[in-house]
Amino acid sequence: MSDKQFTRLDSPSKTPYPKIATKAPLSLFYKRRTGDKVLYTMIQNGQLKTFEAEDYRQLHQDYDFELMIVLKGQLSCELESHDFRFKTGEGCLLNPQITHTEALADGCMVMFINLSPTLLTELLPASDSTGPIFSFLKHNVQLANNWQRSYLEFTKSLPYDNNQMFHIVLDALQQEVATQKVGAVYFQHGLVLRLLTALEDANRFTTTTTALDLSKEAYLVNRVVHLIEGHFGDISRKTIEAELHYNAEYLNRLLKQQTGKTITAYAKSVRIKKAEQLLINTDLKIQEIADRLGFSSETYFYHYFKKQTQLAPNQYRLKFERLNPTESY
Known part of the structure; x- marks a missing residue:
């Protein structure tokens, strides 16, 4: 069973990997390993669904941009045949062309935020930031560049826990995505922009952008x-x-x-x-x-x-x- 099985689509003939779509502008997923099983939680369109299953490790791609944040513990991640390890407070932002999978260590908890190209096209003009996160998204959301394989890694900028406000924004975003109250969508959009802005704060995170089609x-x-x-x-x-x-x-x-x-x-x-x-x-x-x-x-x-x-x-x-x-x- 996949953590995104609710919206999984068959892979196109041009790629041997499953292609997964959330069918929502903004979706949140949590994976938490407890022993041999993984607890999956999906939040989108005002709904929350949870189930327990095996750890899904099949290489796949997403139709959306995927922001992965390790909330606790450590995981191993394969991005385009390259192996990476991420620990608490670290993560990556993938464009839809990146083939990837991840494996959680015992006790690990990971959050995934899926941002559709349509949502980003609407939100990005609201920011005049030229920092690495917004520059990455503005470049990759353009149709002329949608063949390029690139991703961004981020780590804690300092050996010091100064990301309390970042986690407050994450919690608020989760609450707004889980609700269908009037005005929730506007709150969601504002919180996404705040989240991306926080990731660009050099006193909180260090970012490295990699384009795999380069040398x-x-x-x-x-x-x-x-x-x-x-x-x-x-x-x-x-x-x-x-x-x-x-x-x-x-x-x-x-x-x-x-x-x-x-x-x-x-x-x-x-x-x-x-x-x-x-x-x-x-x-x-x-x-x-x-x-x-x-x-x-x-x-x-x-x-x-x-x-x-x-x-x-x-x-x-x-x-x-x-x-x-x-x-x-």
Whole structure:
């Protein structure tokens, strides 16, 4: 049984994979693994349906854009024959051309939001954002580009839970999709725009866009960048080599060609950027920031940070006032 069996369509002759449609402008799906079974929940058109079944792992495509968010635990995901792992607070946004499937680890809970091209065509003009989420959607929703295979991955921007408002928006969206009250559709549209805007907030999420129809080299550089960002700069060349199954020297050369930085230099710049964000946007103690960014000691972090910025961590914090003392949308 599929988590989307209610609206599954036969696959077109041009693709060997099932093609799934929700037949609704906006749909929410939840999958939660408990032992050998998975609890499926579907919310759309004011209705909520739940059932328990085997974990559906067949490769498939969607007629809609699919936003996947891991709410708890970890899952493995196959996107166009590439394997990925996503953990709590991470996810991806797929265009309809991406063949994919996922497998949940025990205790994992995942949320899927399906956005129809028709809905996005209506909503996107309401935003003048040029950020990665809206740019991705505006490009891919155009008919001239509907043959392209691309997706966007997002990870937590900081090793710090500052996404409370993001989850409030998710909860509100679920409630509005589950209701048929007057005006619910307008609330849904506003909440979708808020959700996408939240994903573009660099203090909450880091996004990496990948176009699979580009060269292998461009794809690998995107993967290297995503790994470095996802580890907040605390990752070695050896680990990247093991993750991507390519020689580290080769990956280092590709990154240097496209960004002007080696893996080590790029990782260092990301680590410093994360430290600056934590110093400016949180009240965490210096020792805790050092721990969260993988430094062996507060002293080592102190010298590392001062060498790069010419300011001690406390001096940097005092110089730059906290930019966003409260979260709001």
